[in-house]
Amino acid sequence: MKVAVVEGDGIGREVIPVAHRVLATVRPDIDFFPVEVGYGKWARTGCACDADDIAALKSADAILFGAITTPPDPGYNSILLQIRKELDLYANVRPVKGEGFDILVVRENTEGLYSGIEWREEDRSCTVRVITVKGSRRIGRYAAGRVRGHGGHLTIGNKANVLKSDVLFREICIEEAIAAGVHWDTAFIDALTLDVLMHPARYDVIVTTNMFGDILSDAAGYLVGGLGLLPSANIGDRHALFEPVHGSAPDIAGTDRANPIAAVRSAAMLLDHAGDHENAVLIGTAIEDVLSLGIRTADMGGVAGTRAFGDALVRALIRRKNS
Ligand code: IPM
Ligand code: MG
Numbered sequence: 001m002k003v004a005v006v007e008g009d010g011i012g013r014e015v016i017p018v019a020h021r022v023l024a025t026v027r028p029d030i031d032f033f034p035v036e037v038g039y040g041k042w043a044r045t046g047c048a049c050d051a052d053d054i055a056a057l058k059s060a061d062a063i064l065f066g067a068i069t070t071p072p073d074p075g076y077n078s079i080l081l082q083i084r085k086e087l088d089l090y091a092n093v094r095p096v097k098g099e100g101f102d103i104l105v106v107r108e109n110t111e112g113l114y115s116g117i118e119w120r121e122e123d124r125s126c127t128v129r130v131i132t133v134k135g136s137r138r139i140g141r142y143a144a145g146r147v148r149g150h151g152g153h154l155t156i157g158n159k160a161n162v163l164k165s166d167v168l169f170r171e172i173c174i175e176e177a178i179a180a181g182v183h184w185d186t187a188f189i190d191a192l193t194l195d196v197l198m199h200p201a202r203y204d205v206i207v208t209t210n211m212f213g214d215i216l217s218d219a220a221g222y223l224v225g226g227l228g229l230l231p232s233a234n235i236g237d238r239h240a241l242f243e244p245v246h247g248s249a250p251d252i253a254g255t256d257r258a259n260p261i262a263a264v265r266s267a268a269m270l271l272d273h274a275g276d277h278e279n280a281v282l283i284g285t286a287i288e289d290v291l292s293l294g295i296r297t298a299d300m301g302g303v304a305g306t307r308a309f310g311d312a313l314v315r316a317l318i319r320r321k322n323s
Helices: 012-026 039-045 051-059 079-086 133-150 164-180 189-198 210-224 261-273 277-292 306-322
Strands: 002-008 031-034 062-067 091-098 101-108 118-120 125-127 154-158 184-188 205-208 231-235 240-244
Touching (some): 002 051, 012 062, 091 210, 101 133, 101 210, 133 154, 133 164, 133 205, 154 210, 164 184, 205 210, 240 261
Parallel strands (some): 002 031, 101 205
Antiparallel strands (some): 091 231
């Protein structure tokens, strides 16, 4: 298996080396290769991600991705969004797991408010929210398929009481849920976000449109103690990219304070996606081992640095592997 490693910017450069080490420890057979994209590259070369970088990413079986800082240039478009679009990574899968709840947020990742159809006029600025039958069908089908593996029911998050585009999204997702034979319900995204925070155990798989999924997944971070813990997968029919939900956190970058758990859990999702469930589970167990020893980064109330946490994790993995 060939895995492209994109550290990116900021704390991506600290958490991805830990996730990379973890993967290499459990799967010494993986062939890793680095791809440099992001602000650092833009500052040096004037281009944050070129056609060769996209080709390199496409040549990988999977991509382990850190975070990218958006450069202070008004004409600059997000590299992450460019990669999601060019690789057609239409399903953004964000598990939120804790005591008594296990939620999978499935966010549509290629259209909606992120369609990139925007313009500025003299006294107003417009962003077109495009929801297509094709886009809704494939995300609805993907999410309904995940209900079967995950158990429970599908909740279709929408704002169809206001947005005609979400009338379509809801309708197509319902069709896909019925076709898949899974239990489903629908909820308006504002009330749904509050209810997920108040009663997380009521939810299993939640499918929603791009921007709503962006906001819902950050809000759900509250349930697990912050974004330092939340992993994600960006899945398409041909490519897959795994990244922590958090960004590049320039405020703490370079201080060895970032929590690498989100990145390491993203690496575990990568293995799971590649069919290596055993090592994916092993990584999750090793994280619990380290936490139960009281080794934590600052965001979890501990004193361990990113690197020290990584060292403890690799030790725990080796202990588990040999036992
Ligand atoms: C995310 C991030 C991105 C998004 C940004 C960095 C473009 O917030 O992955 O959730 O909005 O999708
Ligand atoms: Mg976000």
